[in-house]
Amino acid sequence: MGHIIVAESLGYDTELHYGSMSFDTSALNDKLDSIYVKNRYQIENDLPYEQKKQFDETFAKLVNEGVLVTLGGPIQTIFTGITGLIILFVRRKKIQEQGLKLPDWLAVFLSLFWLREVFNLFHSIIFELIYKEENYFGGDERYISEYFGLGSGTLPIILGITGLLISLLVIFKVLPGKLQFPFILSGLKGGISGFIFWFEFLGPVLLP
Structure with missing residues (x-):
């Protein structure tokens, strides 16, 4: 959802798919292609040409706005998680x-949006161990790290560990002791089965 909000605020048309979203950059791509076709030799040999400023600005816009859209996902996750934590903190005495x-349970589930970062980290590591694609990190966090000149695992590790610590804090400090183990067990069972059901069966039908 965060990706779509950012993309549409920047004026792009978007499409939501069961495992991703896309936004239409064809106008910028067409503009770049048009300039490139007319100035191919100059561009490939780093020579001056009349539309160089326009080409550079359009290319920078394409890259920078792409990064902003990518940032939308993690930021939305973090914002949602922090909102849940704030509610729990404000209501701690009443709890x-x-x-x-009911408001507290809602806050618990909001705060556990941080588990997305934990899942992304472990999923990418397990994926690499199985398929050997030469990078243990993936997702938005990896691309954001690389864009800012950081190691590919910088944000995935930082956010993954942060998400794990926050989730453990919520589960073991907020939930009553008798509910902690059933909550973890049901979360694992529901999360895994829901993931498989959505990506293998329901998602491709509803949002191909």
Whole structure:
């Protein structure tokens, strides 16, 4: 959702698919192609040409706005997770006195959006161990790290560890002891089965 919000705010048409989203950059690509065709020799040999400024600005716009769209996903996840933590913090005394009520459970689930970062990290590592694609990190976090000149694992590791610590804090400090193990077990079972069901069966039908 974060990707789509950013892309549409920048004026792009978007499409939502079951495992990703896409946004239409054809106008920028066509503009670059048109300039490239007319000035191919100059561009490939780094020579001056009349439309160089326009070409450079359009290319920079394509790259920079692509990064902004990519940032939208992790930022939305982090914002949602922090919102949940703030609600839990504000209501901590009521939780201690009255136990978890509906708003508190909502805050718990919002705060556990941080698990996306944990999942992304472990998923990419396991994927690499199985398929040997020469990089243990993937997803938006990897591309953002590389864009800013950081190691490919910088953001995946930082956000993955942060997400794990926050999730453990919420589960073991907020939830009652008798609910902790059932919550973890049901979360694992539901998460894995839901992932498989969505990506293998329902998702391709609803959002191909």
